Amino acid sequence: MPKLTLIWFSIVLAACGGGGGSNSPAPDPGNGAPPSGLAERPNNSSCIAKVSSGDAVALQTVFSSLPSNNALVGLYQAPNSSEWFYAVHQSGHIYRFANQANVSNKTVFLDVTQRVDFDGESGLLGLAFDPDYANNRRFYIYYTGGDDLTSYLERYTASSDFASVESQSRTVLLTLDQPYGNHNGGQIAFGPDGYLYIGLGDGGFAGDPHENGQNLNALLGKVLRIDVRNGGTSYQIPVDNPFASGGGRAEIFAYGLRNPWRFSFDRATGRLWLADVGQNLWEEINIVENGDNLGWNLTEGDHCYTPNCDKTGLKAPVYEYSHDDGCSVTGGFVYRGSAIAGLQGQYLFSDFCSATLWRLQQNDQQQWQRFTIAPAGGPPAAFAEDSQGEIYLLIYNGTIKKLVAAGSGESVTPAEKLSETGCVSAVDPKQPASGLIPYTINSPFWSDGAEKTRYLGLPNNTTITVQNNGDLLLPAGSVLVKNFSLAGTVFETRLLMHHGSHWQGYSYRWQSDGLDAIRQDSALVADVQGQQWLFPSAAQCQACHTDAANDSLGLTLGQLNKSLLYPSTQINANQLDTWQHIALFSSPLSASQRQQLLPDYRDGQYSLSQRARAYLDSNCAHCHQPGGPTSVAIDLRYATALSATGICDQPPQAGDLGIANARILAPGAPERSTLWQRMQRLDQFRMPPLSSFQVDQQGAGLIRDFIVNTANCS
Known part of the structure; x- marks a missing residue:
């Protein structure tokens, strides 16, 4: 079987990440409705993915x-x-x-x-x-x-x-x-x-x-x-x-x-x-x-x-x-x-x-x-x-x-220059186009310490379908925009585009003068402010953006259920309430849907178990879930009981790293747990093996504490 059946993949083009939320109250719009960060849905006439009419x-x-x-x-x-x-x-x-x-x-x-x-x-x-x-x-x-x-x-x-x-x-x-x-x-x-x-x-x-x-x-x-x-x-x-x-x-x-x-x-x-x-x-x-x-x-x-x-x-x-x-x-x-x-x-x-x-x-x-x-x-x-x-x-x-x-159609690849994609301001490409909706998530994916901002481009007159598990299905033509920055300087922008028949990711590398970014068609590892960084190829984007992971990955009710200070209005409001107010959903959210929440693994108000499971969900479950790019029966989604994940007190299936009596997760014993040990490594046994060159010390520490405090698999 292909060797990657047994490893975590890094999300190289995940629509997920941290930050951007605010805890200040939003003004009440009246009529008993929850506050909304936007009064109306913005007009998006420019940031739209080309929809393939067919290939050969x-x-x-x-x-x-x-x-x-x-x-x-x-x-x-x-x-x-x-x-x-x-x-x-x-x-x-x-x-x-x-x-x-x-x-x-x-x-x-x-x-x-x-x-x-x-x-x-x-x-x-x-x-x-x-x-x-x-x-x-x-x-x-x-x-x-x-x-x-x-x-x-x-x-x-x-x-x-x-x-x-x-x-x-x-x-x-x-x-x-x-x-x-x-x-x-x-x-x-x-x-x-x-x-x-x-x-x-x-x-x-x-x-x-x-x-x-x-x-x-x-x-x-x-x-x-x-x-x-x-x-x-x-x-x-x-x-x-x-x-x-x-x-x-x-x-x-x-x-x-x-x-x-x-x-x-x-x-x-x-x-x-x-x-x-x-x-x-x-x-x-x-x-x-x-x-x-x-x-x-x-x-x-x-x-x-x-x-x-x-x-x-x-x-x-x-x-x-x-x-x-x-x-x-x-x-x-x-x-x-x-x-x-x-x-x-x-x-x-x-x-x-x-x-x-x-x-x-x-x-x-x-x-x-x-x-x-x-x-x-x-x-x-x-x-x-x-x-x-x-x-x-x-x-x-x-x-x-x-x-x-199939019939022949025009190329769906976006423009070579980011400034010409329609997804950024023509005056200042570092600013989003006016039709984009900013968003943030609760539990971000580790990206070697980079800060991220995210935007959604939804074609006019279309809506989002909510699945039973809280995943959001975006219509054809949708675009997700994500900026990566270190020390306040943006160095990469990624576009994830829904071309109708498939999703595809594109990496844009910002030029040294900061005036524009150029599409990076081949993978490139380059120095960014003293650290290695991978600008992913389109093929690498597909490593995690599969049907099982719902392609867009971070867009779930649980991830979006948090407040955001909307830059255009300076109103702080819950994102789900805002999206419902401006009619992004195909039907109103039910009470149970509105309550779905993936905890922020950095927030101490949640239990250790909740935070650790949220971390595994956002950093591992994009591959390790039923139908993901792995044949091993591991399911690291947050809603899956620990006893049903296939990791607790289970022998490793990708090698034991030379550890005696190794387990994927050995209750109470991180030193015998390959789950934690692989997070600590930077060699060929490193998890994730793609696009990350630095150990997530906070995340690894969280998982270690979780293992130490796990007494059994029930």
């Missing part, structure tokens, strides 16, 4: 009437058959459903939940139908299970009607001990040569501590190729495997891999495309051939991981990208369908963290270049290819999206 390629949600199942990691059709789909869930289920747009039911094809260890990156991870499935009814699965965590390759035989599995058909072909719970690989697929290929990670933890990647006597960190055509209780070795005659394990086809989570064969050329999840800095895509050494752990991507490494004999990836644009590559397919002519022959892939759909295309110099297609709208666990060569993107929460052709 769009992602269309399909099979939406099916019952939802989380942890979707694979979707397959049997060879030369388009009638049925088979959905693989990490929990140990394979479901079968009809290939019909309005299908609403599915049946269990195979259930191995009793043998599967579904935890973190472990579970049922792969399915492959025999090329002659129509005649021999054989298929293969790969999963991790057992008390000691073992990987299994097993063969089964489908029933004569192909609707279920013969009960006594299980045959174990390969078992492999796993030293850790991550980097289990998981992809299995038949190649055009008829052999079965198996992708295995290096065994896990970090840095390949057992050095499996380069060990030819170990199967971990490899792509295996075996011959299973005889249907017996064992497999054979293809005679042209690189070590079939000795010098290494005969099953090895290629080696030097960290975690080849997903690979595929180009159905036109037979090329093996493999995406290998990186460690700290680089994600890579490889075209793999017989006997290749892909480099790990000597190299990460095409860069030395082991200091002063010798690259002799190593095969470089055809494409790599840094963690500026993501942190866990999800491999896809070369497009060979007929619905989207412009994609023909291009490799499609994504990233579990940045959740962006990309394509690779060769230029005239035969170099592979990456182009953005669309935001994925959630953490993409895998891709699927149907019998016609059409491609699907699988979101981990169970959503299935199909790539479809």
Whole structure:
């Protein structure tokens, strides 16, 4: 499973932050109505996001009437058959459903939940139908299970009607001990040569501590190729495997891999495309051939991981990208369908963290270049290819999206200069446009000590829908503006824009003269007043701005339920009352909605538990909640009981940091709690791992005190 299943992400474009409130009373407008900071809704005719009329390629949600199942990691059709789909869930289920747009039911094809260890990156991870499935009814699965965590390759035989599995058909072909719970690989697929290929990670933890990647006597960190055509209780070795005659394990086809989570064969050329999840800095895509050494752990991507490494004999990836644009590559397919002519022959892939759909295309110099297609709208666990060569993107929460052709539309990217976006004053770009509404929140996200101001641009004649959980759904065309400053000097402005089909973030870096800010299209780490600061790329913005996090993140009733001194009127009033007075909501707030509150974790009037849980909500729950960009069952939202969060007295699933008897949260023992320990670090195990270069001492102290004073998990 992609490695970021187990970590916190930093919000790189969160519509959240601190400050701006006031406790002075507001004048009573009379008629018994609560005070309002604004008399009327401002006219916003300039700060409006362009709404996409369509791109050459769009992602269309399909099979939406099916019952939802989380942890979707694979979707397959049997060879030369388009009638049925088979959905693989990490929990140990394979479901079968009809290939019909309005299908609403599915049946269990195979259930191995009793043998599967579904935890973190472990579970049922792969399915492959025999090329002659129509005649021999054989298929293969790969999963991790057992008390000691073992990987299994097993063969089964489908029933004569192909609707279920013969009960006594299980045959174990390969078992492999796993030293850790991550980097289990998981992809299995038949190649055009008829052999079965198996992708295995290096065994896990970090840095390949057992050095499996380069060990030819170990199967971990490899792509295996075996011959299973005889249907017996064992497999054979293809005679042209690189070590079939000795010098290494005969099953090895290629080696030097960290975690080849997903690979595929180009159905036109037979090329093996493999995406290998990186460690700290680089994600890579490889075209793999017989006997290749892909480099790990000597190299990460095409860069030395082991200091002063010798690259002799190593095969470089055809494409790599840094963690500026993501942190866990999800491999896809070369497009060979007929619905989207412009994609023909291009490799499609994504990233579990940045959740962006990309394509690779060769230029005239035969170099592979990456182009953005669309935001994925959630953490993409895998891709699927149907019998016609059409491609699907699988979101981990169970959503299935199909790539479809769409009309061409104008670019929705805002102006290069902030002064030309319509979201700031034309006279003084440091001031907001007159149509924007200032806002603040209760529990801000840590941004390395930067101060933040926030504004909402809502298109005229539109309203905000309030969900049952208090999240606010903004209409298409909405814009969120956030300024970052240190010592009173603004140095970055971020725009989060709702383009209709998706949200997208844009970073503007202020020039040294302070007269304007320029859009920063690529990620940049720069010195800002003596400290490092990340100006995020658009892809990094998508790491947290997913459907599960409601895209806009900080706009919730609980966050907004506080007073603000409105600059234009100098009236201090509650923001919810003000927004209701100027009719921003599609319907009036109910009494219970009006009472929703996320405590300010800096405010001592709240209990230690309330403040700590509020901190975790605003700093961690944007990823660690159901449907977020993580497969581990952790839910750090404020409303979730501690006993239901999955952290209290639970063993860590991303490594124990060398701590004896470690727990994510060990009641009364912060020294054994990886939750707190990771907040203290600035190395590769740092949480959050993106966009923050300084420890939040106040926040870490709060969580430490919370752990010390937590006696049990009830």
